Amino acid sequence: MSGLGDGLRELRAPGEDEARRRAWETASAAVPPADTAARSRRRAVLATAAAVVAAAGISVAAVSPAGSAVTDWVGDAVRDVVQEDPPPRAAELGELPGGGRVLVLSGAPVAEPVPVHGSSWIAGDAGPERLLGAVREATWSPGGRFVAATRGSELIAVDLRGRRRWSASADGEVGGPRWSPDGFRVAYLVAGGRELRVLAGDGQDDRRLTTDVHPVAPAWRPNVVRHTLAFARERRVVVLDADTGAVAYRAPAPRKLTGLAFSPDGQRLLLAGRRELRILHARSYPGTKVRAGSIFARYFAPADNRYEQALWSRGGQRVAVVRRTGRRSEVILLDGRSPQTRPRRLFAAGELGELAFSPDGRWLLVDWRETGGWLFLPLDGGRARQIADVDQHFAGDGDTRLVGWCCPPSG
Amino acid sequence: MASSATAGGFSRVARSRAAVSARSERVLVRAAQGGDAAAVEALFRMHWPAAYRAAWFVVRDAQAAEDIAQEAFLAALAALDRFDRRRPLGPWLRTIVARRSIDALRARALRREVADDALAMAPAPERDDPCAGLDALAAVLAGLSDDQRTVVVLRHVLELTPGEIAQVTGLPRGTVNSRLRRGLDALEAWGRATREEAAR
Numbered sequence: 001m002s003g004l005g006d007g008l009r010e011l012r013a014p015g016e017d018e019a020r021r022r023a024w025e026t027a028s029a030a031v032p033p034a035d036t037a038a039r040s041r042r043r044a045v046l047a048t049a050a051a052v053v054a055a056a057g058i059s060v061a062a063v064s065p066a067g068s069a070v071t072d073w074v075g076d077a078v079r080d081v082v083q084e085d086p087p088p089r090a091a092e093l094g095e096l097p098g099g100g101r102v103l104v105l106s107g108a109p110v111a112e113p114v115p116v117h118g119s120s121w122i123a124g125d126a127g128p129e130r131l132l133g134a135v136r137e138a139t140w141s142p143g144g145r146f147v148a149a150t151r152g153s154e155l156i157a158v159d160l161r162g163r164r165r166w167s168a169s170a171d172g173e174v175g176g177p178r179w180s181p182d183g184f185r186v187a188y189l190v191a192g193g194r195e196l197r198v199l200a201g202d203g204q205d206d207r208r209l210t211t212d213v214h215p216v217a218p219a220w221r222p223n224v225v226r227h228t229l230a231f232a233r234e235r236r237v238v239v240l241d242a243d244t245g246a247v248a249y250r251a252p253a254p255r256k257l258t259g260l261a262f263s264p265d266g267q268r269l270l271l272a273g274r275r276e277l278r279i280l281h282a283r284s285y286p287g288t289k290v291r292a293g294s295i296f297a298r299y300f301a302p303a304d305n306r307y308e309q310a311l312w313s314r315g316g317q318r319v320a321v322v323r324r325t326g327r328r329s330e331v332i333l334l335d336g337r338s339p340q341t342r343p344r345r346l347f348a349a350g351e352l353g354e355l356a357f358s359p360d361g362r363w364l365l366v367d368w369r370e371t372g373g374w375l376f377l378p379l380d381g382g383r384a385r386q387i388a389d390v391d392q393h394f395a396g397d398g399d400t401r402l403v404g405w406c407c408p409p410s411g
Numbered sequence: 412m413a414s415s416a417t418a419g420g421f422s423r424v425a426r427s428r429a430a431v432s433a434r435s436e437r438v439l440v441r442a443a444q445g446g447d448a449a450a451v452e453a454l455f456r457m458h459w460p461a462a463y464r465a466a467w468f469v470v471r472d473a474q475a476a477e478d479i480a481q482e483a484f485l486a487a488l489a490a491l492d493r494f495d496r497r498r499p500l501g502p503w504l505r506t507i508v509a510r511r512s513i514d515a516l517r518a519r520a521l522r523r524e525v526a527d528d529a530l531a532m533a534p535a536p537e538r539d540d541p542c543a544g545l546d547a548l549a550a551v552l553a554g555l556s557d558d559q560r561t562v563v564v565l566r567h568v569l570e571l572t573p574g575e576i577a578q579v580t581g582l583p584r585g586t587v588n589s590r591l592r593r594g595l596d597a598l599e600a601w602g603r604a605t606r607e608e609a610a611r
């Protein structure tokens with residue numbers, strides 16, 4: 001029977017190698033310095049130490065709990081990654097690089113009776129399929145089996161055939177719907193933030209969570225036991241347990257906040273503002289001074305620049321950003337785990353829209369509004385791909401807006 | 412009272428860390444206390460894998476396991492400068508892992524009750540089966556009841572003694588031994604069935 005004992009001791013757990021790598025990155029940063037003064041100190045410095053990388057006028061600053069050196073990020077000397085030649089290869093909506101399905105809103109906005117965008121569509125291996133009309137916002141469920149959309153004061157969940165599964169009505173216009181990672185909760189805003197509400201994944205138990213929130217879609221934290229939700233109040237982000245209402249922490253937020261997003265591993269929280277991207281620690285590290293809500297990194301847009309999109313990659317290693325200067329936009333990749341790493345510029349053009357990572361994490365979809373097409377940028381080398389004239393695929397409604405790119409549904 | 416020898420002829424557990432003497436760990440701890448990064452890495456390689464594996468097999472959640480193992484190791488690093496080198500680091504760290512894994516498991520069990528009552532008609536959660544892709548023994552272990560799986564993991568992955576398990580879990584020593592026996596019986600029954608199948 002010693003064989004069973006040996007077998008148990010030698011068992012490997014799923015994801016062990018990646019987890020070990022991440023754990024060592026964190027642990028190695030916490031090694032106390034090898035000097036007498038350091039040995040006498042009891043605190044440990046965790047996460048990345050304060051660093052300023054100055055190269056050709058570029059600075060990216062990481063903030064540590066022990067102190068910070070925050071500088072502007074000029075961005076003029078980031079490395080180009082995607083070459084303009086050869087030109088992108090054509091792709092088809094029915095055969096997306098990286099697979100999966102994209103969710104789009106298509107149709108010119110209608111002002112009456114309440115502003116609606118148009119129709120929600122999905123496009124994947126079966127080609128474009130219309131789901132629901134007269135909606136303003138839409139979002140994927142975590143596994144890509146449902147879509148939640150807003151229509152005036154109504155929140156509607158449909159399956160991939162457009163069949164209504166449930167709906168909820170509110171006392172005001174509904175916005176910012178977000179499904180929890182386990183599928184058991186949906187959070188949404190009412191009347192531009194007058195209320196933040198939560199209901200169950202089947203549309204039941206609709207209740208108000210809090211009031212007077214900033215009109216930015218809330219964000220659920222992945223990979224935690226509790227239903228942990230982040231939302232914004234004026235100049236602050238609040239993270240709480242959506243089931244009990246217990247507040248975990250509050251932290252200052254950048255001005256003109258436009259988005260909140262936890263990293264896929266739940267370790268960090270991205271606060272996206274027009275002029276600043278701020279990444280917070282989403283958890284505390286016992287035995288150190290790192291607390292949930294403390295700053296991990298800050299990125300400042302240079303003068304006359306603003307951030308328009310910011311999105312975690314599938315694995316949380318990177319953050320894709322659209323930064324705009326006048327009529328010119330750039331797609332830039334930040335290292336979401338190592339702020340000292342120089343950003344990479346993937347693409348530059350005129351007007352750019354939304355971003356989405358492929359389900360396999362190998363492609364970045366850029367809504368190239370200037371041309372009316374979609375550009376698929378390979379993140380591991382290779383040739384870019386392009387779908388021209390996207391609008392004509394969605395009944396020619398025009399003004400197609402990318403919402404999200406999800407996995408193929410299971411079953 | 413049952414000793415650490417369990418039913419079914421499972422002989423005394425051989426500590427996997429016998430090869431790493433207590434003396435060598437003391438050397439590493441002393442070096443790590445002096446800021447030797449290589450020593451810290453050696454301690455990490457020595458202790459982190461079992462911490463992560465134990466946490467994973469108790470809570471069956473990769474992120475929770477990663478948090479638990481990381482917190483335990485970081486707590487060890489934070490306490491290095493005051494750690495008494497006459498005591499071994501491993502058991503102290505493993506006890507932290509055990510306590511936090513059990514706490515996480517209990518918290519998840521509570522959440523499932525609430526979720527089931529309130530969301531009977533909810534769409535099925537769209538999360539991958541955490542046991543997908545495990546090898547056969549790991550899958551059988553992961554399929555044991557929480558009670559049995561926890562004590563089996565604490566005993567044979569973290570190598571805590573039954574007395575230490577009783578202390579960490581708050582259970583009577585006899586309960587620990589009986590759960591351990593039932594868990595190992597289930598694993599041994601699976602092993603016999605597998606061998607019989609292979610012999611056909």
